[in-house]
Amino acid sequence: MGLDHPTLHRDLPDLAAGYEHVVIDGPPRVTDLTRSAILAADVVLIPVQPGKNVDHIREHGLEPEDIEHAYATADEFTTSRSSGRPAFYGLARNRSDVFVVYENGIKLSSNCLLY
Numbered sequence: 115m116g117l118d119h120p121t122l123h124r125d126l127p128d129l130a131a132g133y134e135h136v137v138i139d140g141p142p143r144v145t146d147l148t149r150s151a152i153l154a155a156d157v158v159l160i161p162v163q164p165g166k167n168v169d170h171i172r173e174h175g176l177e178p179e180d181i182e183h184a185y186a187t188a189d190e191f192t193t194s195r196s197s198g199r200p201a202f203y204g205l206a207r208n209r210s211d212v213f214v215v216y217e218n219g220i221k222l223s224s225n226c227l228l229y
Contacts, residue, residue, distance in 0.1 A: 120146035123153035180206035181214060 119125075122138070130136045138151045152158050168178055184204030194201045194215045201215040 120150045122147065122150040126154045176206055176212070180208070180212065183207045184212040184214060 126136065126138075138155065140148050140151045171178060171181060184206055185202060186204075188202040188204040190203045192201050192203070193199065197215060199216050201213060204212050204214070206212050
């Protein structure tokens with residue numbers, strides 16, 4: 115069924131009545147429809163491809179696992195003062211300090227950021 119309109123989150127409860135699960139497949143970009151689909155969802159899966167960030171991380175002598183470790187052990191979640199983007203402080207696996215600023219954070223709601 116095609117429901118490509120930004121009121122999906124309001125219309126879906128009536129349309130989904132009688133179904134145990136509903137899968138919403140949206141466009142690969144942020145639009146009003148994407149926002150509405152996320153608002154309608156209990157669970158959101160956003161597939162991503164590794165890109166230039168891995169090369170950038172390695173240029174600083176780190177591996178992606180170091181960033182994951184820093185996130186898991188983050189001391190503080192904050193906002194970058196220079197860019198206004200979400201950021202966090204943590205420790206790499208070798209215990210060195212890491213400050214990570216998200217490059218393309220898009221705020222979709224008060225508690226959901228899409229990268």
